[in-house]
Amino acid sequence: MDSINVSELVERLGSDEDAVRKMAVFKLQGCVLDPSFADVFILEDGLTKLRHLTLHATGNTLAYSLTSFSRLLEVDKGWEYVNQDLVERVVELVVTHPLVNILRGAMSILVFIVSHPYTASNRISQPDSFGFRALQPAMTVYPQFLEMLVSRLSSADHALCANALLLINSLMREAITNDSEADWPKFIKQLQDLDVIKAVYTLMQSTALQDLSHPLIEFQALTKVLLRKWRDVPVDLNKSDHRRALKSIHLASNPERVTTPVDDGEEGSKKRHNPEKWRRLGFESETPAWEFEEVGYLGMMDLTEYVRQQEDGFPKLLLEQSTKLSEQRCPIARASLAVTSILCEHFEIEKADVDDAKIQLSFESRTNFDKVFKPLILQWSLLHTAGLQAFFRLWQTTGAETEDFMKIADLVRILLEAVVGGATRVSDVHEVETEIQQFELARLRHLQMELLELTYEDHWGHHLGQMRDELDHEALQFVKEQRIRCLLAGAWFSNGHGHKSDNVAVAKQDLNPSNPTSQRYAKLAHNRRFLHYADFDVRDDEEPDLEGLVEKIDLTTVSSVVLAPSEPSSSTTTLKATHKFISTRKVTIYGYLLANSRPASPKIHPRMGSTATKTPRKEVTLLTLHPQTQSLAAEWLDGLLMLLNYKPITDETKRLIAMVQDYGLKIRLLNVRFDDMALAGDSPEIPSREGLDEDYYYDILGN
Template sequence: MDSINVSELVERLGSDEDAVRKMAVFKLQSNIGDPSFADVFILEGGLTKLRYLALHATGNTLAYSLTSFSRLLEVDKGWEFVNSDLVERVVELVVTHPLVNILRGAMSILVYIVSHPYTTSNKVTQPNSFGFRALKPAIAVYPQFLEMLVSRLSSADHALCANALQLINSLMREAITNDTDTEWPKFIKRLQDLGVIKAAYTLMQSTAMQDLSHPLLEFQALTKVLLRKWRDIPVDLEKPDHRRALKSIHLASNPERVSTPVENGDDGSKKKQHNPTKWRRLGFETESPAWEFEETGYLGMMDLTDYVKRHEDGFQKLLLEQSAKPAEQRCPIARASLAVTAILYEHFEVDKADVDDAKFPLPFESKTNLDKVFKPMILQWTLLHTAGVHAFFRLWQTTGAELEDFLKIVDLIRILLEAVVGGATRTKDVHEVEMEIQEFELPRLRQLQMELLELTYEDTWGHHLRQIRDELNHEALQFVKEQRIRCLLAGAWFPNPQGYKPEAGPVTKQDLKSSEPPSHRYAKLSHNRRYLYYGDFEFRTDEELTLESLQSRIDLTAVTSVTSNVSAPSDANSSTSTLKTSQNPATSTKITIHGHPPGSRPTTPKTHARAGSSNIKPTSSNRKEISLLTLHPQTHSLASEWLDGLLMLLNQQPITAETNKLITMVQDYGLKIRLLNVRFDDMAFAGEAPEIPSREGLDEDYYYDIFGG
């Protein structure tokens, strides 16, 4: 302000030469945003001249004047010069003027006028001078104003799009907050009919997000406010529009009238009446459906009405199909629609929305934050509701559900929408989301349900759940140990390499060159689990051999280690161990049992497992350790059973992937079974006394353990 002579600047604003006025107002627009400069400018009488230029100038002079006036309003000054003439002039420019730089300034002025009650601490003395009411007379003169405003959202100029959307946001917020209950729905519907939602959805998925992030976030917040406002309107059949909406649902169902005799004087006559189950036929619980909209309010009524109107033929066909089924197997269509509305309302956290949230846009640090904050799918509420309702019908049929299973299907739909809609990226097309909802398979949905249950209970009962997991891990380990040992008790055949000699010791190259026929080895654990019996045979039989038929045995107390070419992971509990195999699996996998010769074992034996890369070392001992027995499993499963069976028999940890996978599977199934025995809503139990069961039909020896004591 020190370098600019305000008096001279104001004088130039009133010059007869347009070039002088244009230069003066050009300088003004870059300084008027300073409140101290604005005060001096107003004291010098510049506001009158600036308003005159806004009303009568053209070209760049008009553009600079509008920008200057909007920046003056931004610092909450110059409101005394805002009147109907100025408003009408600016509205006219928005409707008729093609130049972008003029449209930006005009829309900015209207944004401040509409939003003024929200940006000033002073009370408005003239209620019709600000807000949406101030624009209504001008809009009556230029009825195409809203249409032109929405069309600006498709402009290639991002700044113009932002200004247009800011003005639309201001109009919506003003209507929601200050209009009567009958006026604001009409205004919002008019905007929707003009395509504002489609335009905002396109912008929200575009690459211009960084330039439009603030007004788009405000529009998203206002959309939530609208949804909440509709939800908060209770369904009241005394209201004509509510009554008409419910009636339209009934008429769209192609209802049949039934004939019942009604007495009329002395003669019996017949009069057609509505079906006494007309509302239950549509899927309501009773014949007084108004109370069933208590949770979703008028929003639920709107969603159900819209679905019925858009899919009238399918709705009628579905009703016919359901009418042919027993009552308990019919899908309650109306209740399903209301449930999907409630699920979407919860998913988008509409209940947390407030009209003031839209006024303070959040700062964005990166493109990643944009993708997290913006949820363009909320602008496709109607399509998502329809997709959810169709998914409900499909799951109802696929699972063979009955009325008592209604809440279970609701839980599945909640998980489905959370997975698909919640997992959709900002740029994902809504039709892809619809298709994914339609094709989502039930087994995959069940898997997600179990994972969600596990996570939910982990959050709620983390300490108890960890304790249960520890218990289940021990139980699973004992279960698999018994299973593996039972494999040893059952016995198994193992091939011996060609030229095998029955004497102990490694097989030499000279032995392998021998032309003797291959032999077979049979091994079996004794019933008392103290001895491992084995014998070598020329021929293999299909009959299970007895212990008496086996010539040799190993005292397991003499065993010091078990080695194998099974690759054990660094963590013995891992499930990533593998078997080293070659083209001949019959002889490539080897399990060797080491120990002390009979009669020379230590007085206090210590057994150790040693397997390939596991690096388990035997205890140092002055006794000589020899190979007691070598087995060659033919398959991976047999190798896993016998290697881990021997290790677990010696109280060692299993090392093969197959055994560890089996332990994990048993543990997971045990946990899931326990979780399924707990009701989902038990977590919300807030100390209320449980309902006392009836003792009807019970004798005096029977009781309920309510308190778990």
């Protein structure tokens, strides 16, 4: 910087030779970011010559001049030289010039002009030199300015694209912040008509995110500001545009006038408006303006856009609803407003701090951009329509009535949170719409219960743990009883060997086979102490009673139950099992007999749970069952184990226990109101008696 002679540089800027001017302004653009150099440069009257070059130069000289001037504005110098001539020249360049390096500098200057803060002195001395107002006269001369600006968003040059978006952001922010209530909506609509949303949405999903991150996150934040501003505009039917919007919804419904007799003494009839003009559209009353209080004009816009998109479907939907009882009709307007409110909550339009987002971006790697960018917010209208259609589908599927409105709204909230919240930065919006439309109710209910459980977990953590412990025990006892009842009901089994070699006859050394049999029937006695069974040649349609089952096993003599072929070990004292029953489906019951083949009175071992006698015992096969299905095998194996006070081992029974526990927890949670959660924490606030007197009475109702 010290090697540059400022006086000489300023003199060269006014040279008659373009090459000299070009070299001087080229050097200047690298120096003016130094405020001390900028001050000296202005004292040497260099700004006058730089402004002249900005207005009249061409080619690279013009490009360097624009860059230098924008950098002076960046360090807050040279504002006294900004006037309508300069603004109009720069706007002209944006509209007409094809060179990228010139367009970059021109747009940068406009960004600083539009973004320059209003101060008291500025408003008095130069009211139209800064902000959006500074560009309005030039935009009148060049009406294609905004269109050209939006078209630059598709430029292959990322720097030019970023500058164009920065300028659009500046114009939007200025219009939203400082324009009158009547002006800023017109400007925003003008931008929307030029497809700026589509262009920015494409950029957010592109691979150029690193170079465009700051202007894109700013546009996203401004979108939230814009949505919040629309939401905060109250619906006022005294305003013509609000009145027209509501009337368009009514006319799109194909309203029918009601014929009523003329009450003036003359014969005839007269057509009047339907007395339920607005309630038939889903409003709660015939004065619908107040119902937009929560979502304001944003809710009006969403409902109007839905009706416009569903030009044919909207009146058909109303006709379909009119055939139902009043309490079964889905309130279309209320549902639309509810979906708008849900989207506002999901995208957190209350939070639109651009500076925090920029700070976050500065620490994020490009792999974490999905956490910051939410391009689906730019598809607000499509998401609203998809959410509203889902509301109708859930209403019909669940058979909801008027009193269930909030329940359906909660389901839609969970649905949008799951689908829209689960979408990535590059998710296609049409795929998101399809997923919203096809999301299964059962899956949605499951998500609802998970969220409900998490909600109560936060408030009732300790109590919920105790509840789960109780439900574990209850579920186990419930399934135990169910499995034992399967044994009490009895079942048929195929006889795998065709003789009695696998029962207690082996212990009696009776090795002579009997007549071949193909079926075996087993049934637990009502006292649950004996298992009766018998073999049959054929399977009867009528199940045998206990008197017809000639064989029985005293369950106190049972030592083990297994599910795969295995030789009993003399040291076996605990119940054992294997999971190979899918292929074998063979349940083998082992037990103990005395040496003289007479079972002794069993004595339960205090630790092992097996029978013990004073005489030597021998473990033998008491009974073998061949279940024909996996479910039957699980019922009898786990039924026998649980009857003998052992835990079940099959996955099928474990899943059943988990399901019973899960449903028990859900039923208990659904029976608890959110108001009850206060009982688990701080005591509820005692109501004040301020303003109350002694004028009260009791209303005692008799039974």
